[in-house]
Amino acid sequence: MKLSENWLREWTNPDWDSNRLAEELSLAGLEVDGIEPVAPAFNNVVVGHVLSVEKHPDADKLNVTQVDVGQGEPVQIVCGAKNVVAGMKACCAMVGATLPGDFQIKKAKLRGVSSNGMLCGASELGLPDDGVDGLHVLPNDAPIGMDVRDYLNLNDTVLEVDLTPNRADCLSVEGIARDVAAVANIAWQQPFENMMVAQQGACSVEIKVQEPALCPKYLGCVVTGFDTQANTPKWMQQRLQRGGLNPKNLMVDITNYVLLELGQPMHAFDLAKLTGAIQVRKAVAGEKLITLDEKELTLTDDTLIIADDNGPLALAGVMGGLHSAVSDTTQAIFFECAHFTPLSVVGKARAYGLHTDSSHRFERGVDAQLPERALARALALFTKIAGGQVSEVNAQISAELLPQVKPIALRPERIVKLLGAYIANDQVESIFKRLGFSIENQADGWLMTPPSYRFDMAIEADLIEEVGRIYGYNNLPETPVEAPVRLPSLPESEQELYGLKQALVQRGYHEVVTYSFVEEAKQAVLLPELPYVCLQNPISDDMKAMRTTLFPGFLNTIAYNQNRQQNRVRIFESGLTFVQIDGQVQQVPVLGGAIVGSKTPNSWAVTEPRVVDFYDLKGDVETLLGMSHLQNRVRFVPHEYTIFHPGQSAAIQLDGKTVGFMGQLHPKHAKLTGVSGKVFLFEIRLDALSTKLVPSANAISKFPEVQRDLAFVVDGELPVQALFDAVESVESSILQGVELFDIYRGQGIEPHQKSIALTLKIQHTERTLQDEEVEALVAQIIDLAAQKVQARLR
Known part of the structure; x- marks a missing residue:
């Protein structure tokens, strides 16, 4: 939220400069993100009255002006602005003035004519663009000779306050002023009187609230007979601009001004464009509404709207409709001021692709007692500026449905427990009195009743937070924290996630943390075989689906890095995925990674860099499996996935159950995701890696090892693992290991076949082997290989 410091100081004025004010607000939990002066430094610029304008004798584009600057004699200034005319008021920089950019104004001669100053445009003074090609024109009633900084109220700063969602009460000048006064322990006061303007006659607009639970209070009145040519005063325009809002017309500006000042959203309808009664109701599915920003919406039946007999007029608490909007030709206005519950507004603006100052406040909560004050303030401002007659207020209030303030118990010992400091009871009471709470003393503490605008107060801890915030967290003493340290013992059979991460880091990976919500279109295209869940109120449209x-x-991370000339990317992440199983959403912890680019970093020693392939990724995955001693139980089974390139993907199976998958990204998905090159990805369930074998000691055999080399001819498509499984299925206590040492295709082998050469390691732990035992084992292995994978000796 942005606000003018001078406006804030009208409500409360602590003896602090701008920096101290920002610091105190931040320490009180209202973080100030920035302090910006409304205009750059300049001096000695006054309001000048141009008395005469004559053409320069030697320059067609220059004029010689006589300017009254309030010093008796007029000063002569040569000016080249196109819009300079006699009788206008303009900003005049006197001789000796310093303009932004340290530009000094001196006496000069332009084409032989003396010039004693400079008439200035908005850009030359660093003011907002006024859309004028030439001098910045001042109103006719601007006092001649007055310092422009004082006249335009430029000795001001804009505070940008970043509020947490629970402090919706501070989304106004009044709200921040209350907190400033409480922190500074000074008085604050409303700089205007709470007075309702004189009312004449009943309101001609009937109001029907059909959803009182969502709108327990709706006020409305009609204003007629006002000056349709009345403009928004300059002071109000300045405050709106400094609050981040653009002035439009008086009627809209009044509602925006009250929004910034008191925090109550309002709306003005053109009375001539209303038909029948105003209705606060749910939309009928399919109804249309064109909003003020000319966006056509198709409404759903869970949307609260303001309507008349002809249909929707506005999204309740969000934005008005274009059809009923006020304009320069509006002759009569219907002002509305309502209390919409957060439940009626939350998520609706985002669902329709909108975000407004009104929805921002109603979603977080607005004081239910504020509409009467806000409407009175708006009517007082409007009639003071434009005149007019105001009807009686038509108030539809369901008092039993309005938020009820509940007292909260507060105990002194609990304050000490949570804040770690003793704060005297009278200080605690003083803090809550400054915050507007009602206090009732009890035997064990107090019963605190928060004001209606502090709807974030619900439990005792909320009150204690207020004590610490106003007392000053920086004033709390430093207390050593003492707590027994009980380190849980990690079972030896449990694999730590940290160890798995370190293994990937040592292989050149970098850990990333990505969002759990992804774009629905990408989710549906990349992995249509996995059912996903969409959020009802997503943060944005590209974060709608929960990732499976x-x-x-x-892929988003790789694209981001590649767009910044980082072509070698190796990343991993551990996190939750969300899958639907039997209609229920389950969270599945997984560990995954992705690689693209060269296998090794660029180096003088690497003469021919190689691009990563499927087997590089498989090696990384096998490293993780090896840490848990699972390599003998895991199989990489060819499997087709939509996301992967055909023939370049596999399911990772543990004891026959799929626990992960890996492969090369399909080229058709590269454009969709914005990546380039061959991208390889893997993902495996963490529960499959979390258990490891406990090391056990075995005696080393004293007896010699026998090795036998066997070369089998098998089908060319047979995975090597299938042959290993066949060989290792032999029931023997002397077969200690099997190793692959050669794969051959070529002369002497049929084109559709290949040769796989294995080394058998045979050894007995208690005696020397006999030749007959070895030969019997080899024969058994040859038979099993022939039976299971149709292998024959080469």
Whole structure:
């Protein structure tokens, strides 16, 4: 939220400069993100009255002006602005003035004519663009000779306050002033009187609230007979601009001004464009509304709207409709001021692709007692500026449905427990009195009743937070924290996630953290075989679906890095995926990674860099499996996935159950995700890696090892692992290991076949082997290989 410091100081004025004010607000939990002066430094610029304008005798584009600057004699200034005319008021920089950019104004001669100053445009003074090509024109009633900084109220700063969602009460000048006064322990006061303007006659607009639970209070009145040519005063325009809002017309500006001042959203309808009664109701599915920003919406039946007999007029608490909007030709206005519950507004603006100052406040909560004050303030401002007659207020209030303030118990010992400091009872009471709470003393403490605007107060801890915030967290003493340290023992059979991460880091990976919500279109295209869940109120449209895999986040990260000339990317992440199983959403912890680019970093020693392939990624995955001693139980089974390139993907199976998958990104998905090159990805369930074998000691055999080399001819498509499984299925206590040492295709082998050469390691732990035992084992292995994978000796 942005606000003018001078406006704030009208409500409360602590003896602090701008920096101290920002610091105190931040320490009180209202973090100030920035302090910006409304205009750059300049001096000795006054309001000048141009008395005469004559053409320069030697320059067609220059004029010689006589300017009254309030010093008796007029000063002569040569000016080249196109819009300079006699009788206008303009900003005049006197001789000796310093303009932004340290530009000094001196006496000069322009084409032989003396010039004693400079008439200035907005850009030359660093003011907002006024859309004028030439001098910045001042109103006719601007006092001649007055310092422009004082006249335009430029000795001001804009504070940008970043509020947490629970402090919706501070989304106004009044709200921040209350907190400033409480922190500074000074008085604050409303700089205007709470007075309702004189009312004449009943309101001609009937109001029907059909959803009182969502709108327990709706006020409205009609204003007629006002000056349609009345403009928004300059002071009000300045405050709106410094609050981040653009002035439009008086009627809209009044509602925006009250929004910034008191925090109550309001709306003004053109009375001539209303038909029948105003209705606060749910939309009928399919109804249309064109909003003020000319966006056509198709409404759903869970949307609260303001309507008349002809249909929707506005999204309740969000934005008005274009059809009923006020304009320069509006002759009569219907002002509305309502209390909409957060439940009626939350998520609706985002669902329709909108975000407004009104929805921002109603979603977080607005004081239910504020509409009467806000409407009175708006009517007082409007009639003071434009005149007019105001009808009686038509108030539809369901008092039993309005938020009820509940007292909260507060105990002194609990304050000490949570804040770690003793704060005297009278100080505690003083803090809550300054915050507007009602206090009732009890035997064990107090019963605190928060004011209606502090709807964030619900439990005792909320009150204690207020004590610490106003007392000053920086004033709390430093207290050593003492707590027994009980380190849980990690079972030896449990694999730590940290160890798995370190293994990937040592292989050149970098850990990333990506969002758990992804773009629905990408989710549906990349992995249509995995059912996903969409959020009802997503943060944005491209974060609508809950991820079923880490891959969308990986691909976004790779694209981001590649767009910044980082072509070698190796990343991993551990996190949750969300899958639907039997209609229920389950969270599945997984570990995944992605690689693209060269296998090794660029180096003088690498003469021919090689691009990573499927087997590089498989080696990384096998490293993780090896840490848990699972390599003998895991199989990489060819499997087709939509996201992967055909023939370049595999399911990772543990004891026959799929626990992960890996492969090369399909080229058709590269454009969709914005990546380039061959991208390889893997993902495996963490529970499959979390258990490891406990090391056990075995005696080393004293007896010699026998090795036998066997070369088998098998089908060319047979995975090597299948042959290993066949060989290792032999029931023997003397077969200690099997190793692959050669794969051959070529002369002497049929084109559709290949030769796989294995080394058998045979050894007995208690005696020397006999030749007959070895030969019997080899024969058994040859038979099993022939039976299971149709292998024959080469």
